[in-house]
Amino acid sequence: MNTSTNPHGRYLGNVVGGSLNRGIEVRLDPQVPVEEMALGQHVVIQGQSRRFFGIITDITLETSDDSVRANPPDLSNPLVASVVSSTAVYATLQVLPMLALEGEMALIDGPMPAKTVPPHFAPVHLAAKEDVEMVFGREDERHFWVGTPLDLEERINIDLEEFVKRSNGVFGKSGTGKTFLTRLLLVGILQKSAAVNLVFDMQSEYGWMGTSEGTGTVKGLKQLFPSKVAVFSLDEEHGRRRGISPDYLVKVGYNQIEPEDIEMLRETLNLSEVAADAAFTVAGHFGQQRWLRQFLDLDGQEVQELSKSINVNERALSTLHNRLRRLSRFHFVTERETDESVEEILRYLDRGIHVVLEFGRYQNELAAYILVANLLTRRIHSRYVTRKEEAMGDQAKEPRPLVITIEEAHRFLSPGIASQTIFGTIAREMRKYNVTLLVVDQRPSGIDDEVMSQLGTKLSCLLDNERDVDAVMSGVSGARELRSVLSKLDSKQESLIFGHAVPMPIVVRVRDYGTNESYRELGFQEASELRQQMERDADDLFGGR
Template identity: 60%
Template sequence: FMAEVLAGTSTYGTLHVLPMLTIGGDVASLLEGPQPVKTVPSHFSAVNLASQRDVELVFGGEDERKFYIGTPLDMETKICLDLAELVKRSNGIFGKSGTGKTFLTRLLLIGMLQKGTAANLVFDMHSEYGWEGRSEEGRKVKALKQLFPSQVAVFTLDEESSRRRRVSTDFVVRIGYDEIEPEDIGLLRQTLNLTEASVQAVYQLYREFGNKRWIEATLELEDRDETRQLLTKLNIHDSTYRNLRRGLETIRRLPFLLPHAPDNPVRHILEYLDQGINVVLEFGRYTDITAYILVANLLTRRIHAQYRERMEKALGEDMAPPRPLVITIEEAHKFLNPEVASQTIFGTIAREMRKYNVTLLVIDQRPSGIDDEVMSQIGTKITCLLDNERDIDSVLAGVSGKSELKSVLSRLESRQQALIFGHAVPMPVVIRTREYGSAESYKDFISRPETEIRKQAEKDIEELWE
């Protein structure tokens, strides 16, 4: 028989096995859960297709801390993320344009709202996460405020845009020139085409005019002799001053900026976050990257300072720490590129992990533009299709089994598929994301397991009798 097979035409298949986890058969091993594999299976080990029970044994079932995000490509079994583990570190959602990053971000935010694992502050560049968004096919879909009206507050920089879209907002954000500090201008160096000398001149003018009026005072310089005397005194070259002035004029044209804001947006954001209410800040028409970077950096720096103060106080006085906060930013490489990552508050937060209970959710189509050190601190990565070699290498840097995962990543479909790996899952897995946009999906999002409802009721009763 063998001679006939060898003499004729034969067909065979090759099975590539990549051991990732091992689960022992004894009670202690089952309680311990899946462990990283340290050896290969013995010869003639039985190979079976994973059952639903096998998948649940590895990824767990949906409960008060685990959120169903999708299914394996060839199964209907639920793949769940451990959200309690997710919020302990900064995380990233990556993929080329049109692959569903916004869709995945909505899912993650819904999971955190549903399970109550963290408060969220979302800098919503394209007004997709507050009241209403769009699916990849262009259909209108409900966003966070419609699904969780009592748990989400919508802030806006553009009241007119919100009114036209019939979005009810909770607060209109205005920012004063007197709130802008040199660090905010430094981060805008690329978008405003500022020279390094211009950035240094900002600090000199800030010291000269004081922290409350330095922008106004700089732009009010009209008299040539007065200007020349000041530049000579501060040793600022005339071309440097003109370059800086052009940049400051660009900022001053932003309609949401005023000489002095009537109300403090940071205080209002913190008030909502302290109540467990998530905040989505819509930018409306102001989708220019200059406006986005300025506002996100300015507000985040002050909020982080408050969390740092609260965390230190909690440690010193043996009090409860502040609730974990996840800050979502889009176009993350603008904040975290190698030139500025070491100087920005976002780079600081990424490197601190959860030291002050603040972490990031970064969304980007160009992960190679993000500083390597920051990428190494991202705990869980959810990656849609990428076709740029540098982007793929950046996402997979330092990951065990990089070459195999690279092959997996290159075969993803352009929509509704993603590779997840990192701290929130026990092993890398490719998923087809769960359905979003139908009445049935909305019902699934807002209905909570009975155990969660009972726990919330008990908590409400305790608070009532305190």
């Protein structure tokens, strides 16, 4: 497409001032009703040799005559009303230029970040379908359709290949559609085979079926793609109650729990720093393999004696002892386990099968979630590191890119522990070892700054807490302008997407999920359709009967 082609969208007005940092000021044409403008809408500014793409970040009412403010004209006279509305008063749009298409090279290079501004009086148009398609690309093997812009029926695609290269975040207040958006991203990654997913599914939302506010239940990944998804569970009964049997039952042995895991649980178990540190001393005393079992077997008297012999504060040690007893209530914790669960997960992942780990009845046990997620991830990550190093750059031998989805991410990545936990490590090292995170959280301000700034693509639903908005916006150019967009999002189905996977920040109405049509568009086939397909395939193979 030539950058000098005529714009397709509605004419809005002309550039009258502004700067690259603060945004361009556009005087709205009197013919365009100001009410039809909305924050987050996309505009195209046609410069002399470049074409700019921008986003509306503010709308202002102005007057050219200050006395009109203090002494409004008599609007009951239609002539006066009509003249004043097109002369003395007007509206301006604040537009943040995001991308520039430069001359003929635009076709090959695609849009580049805007490093300059359009000249005075450059005409401004609303972005049309063609413009959006040029910037966001068509849906293909690496682009996945996530939603539509607010004012157009055009599909917005994210580049999943870019997406899985870095850790990413989905944020938003509870009930704003985080889970829906996450589920959609997981489907996208699965559908485009961009990576394999390992989902720590605390509320059993992703695997078999999920809940939808308003419409009841929606299909989970396993229902949509039965052959590509395996549901692992910590709780056999939970599956049995729902009439489904998990593909694998995950167990954790006392021998597998390490003092680092206890460190992660410090906040959840309400342990003091001294008490959590004591776990390391106890482990040193009993040995890594047996420490927890032996420690929990001690009675009060013996704990007291132990504290003396290993020189740890007695109160701290007995608190630790008490709190750790909670772990023994978890049925999935057994005496002794090999790394079979981890191996099983890896076997599935290697075959390109996506794994969803459901927590069943432990869905409200944060301690169980943190313990298991941390423990498994640490082991899986270390296998990935080994295998990646063994591959020594031979791409064919490298393990498949893995995306680990964690919910309540601030529990794993809070500033105090992010530097020590495996999740912090993964978030920081990016794609070095082919493992990235998809963090889902409602309190992004609780996540370590360093981790937040490393996230490649952020998808944020409505956030209204100042600190949360700040956290999501950290390290983003034009953050001040985008903030206003973020806090004005609709509380349902709307999301601001920015980062590596999209060429420019965009507000989208997230694509439908939950209707039969939406399932079919995502690649789901009903049993009858499957049967027909099989018959057709059989015919193709063996010749018609």
